[in-house]
Amino acid sequence: MGLQEYEAWAMNARKVLLAAAAAITIFWTGDASSTSSPLRTLPLEGDIWITGTIQRGSDQYAPGDYTTILLDRPATSPCSDKVVNDILLGVSGTQGPTLLLPYLDQRVVVRGRVTCPSSGIRFSPQPDVVFPVW
Numbered sequence: 001m002g003l004q005e006y007e008a009w010a011m012n013a014r015k016v017l018l019a020a021a022a023a024i025t026i027f028w029t030g031d032a033s034s035t036s037s038p039l040r041t042l043p044l045e046g047d048i049w050i051t052g053t054i055q056r057g058s059d060q061y062a063p064g065d066y067t068t069i070l071l072d073r074p075a076t077s078p079c080s081d082k083v084v085n086d087i088l089l090g091v092s093g094t095q096g097p098t099l100l101l102p103y104l105d106q107r108v109v110v111r112g113r114v115t116c117p118s119s120g121i122r123f124s125p126q127p128d129v130v131f132p133v134w
Helices: 003-027 031-036
Strands: 048-058 065-076 083-091 107-115 122-132
Antiparallel strands (some): 048 065, 065 083, 107 122
C-alpha cells in the first residue's frame, strides 16, 4: 500500500468513525444520561427534530380519533412548563386525525414545530420529512 492509498484509507476510516459517533450521539437513549441530566424544554415555533413512536389516540387529549407521538425521552412543554411524554399531532392549529397514520406503532424521527393552542401542546410535523428508526 502506497502513501496515497494509505491516506485515502485513513480519511475514509475517520469519516466512518465520525458518522458512527454522530449516530450514537443522536440515538443514545441510555438510562444513565437521562436520569442525571435535566429535562430540556421543547423550543416553540421553530423547526425541530423529534424521535418517538406514532400512536393512535382516542378521547384522551381531544375528541375523536387522532394521532400522537410518544416521545423517546420526556421533555418540558413550552406551553405549561410541565413534563410531556406524548404530544398531539396537528397542523396549523387543527388536529390532524390521520396525520402520520402510515407510521402507526413505528418509531420515527420527524421534523416539525411545537405550538401552543388553547387546548395545550401540539406538534405540527412535516409529513414528507419522516424517517422510520429501527
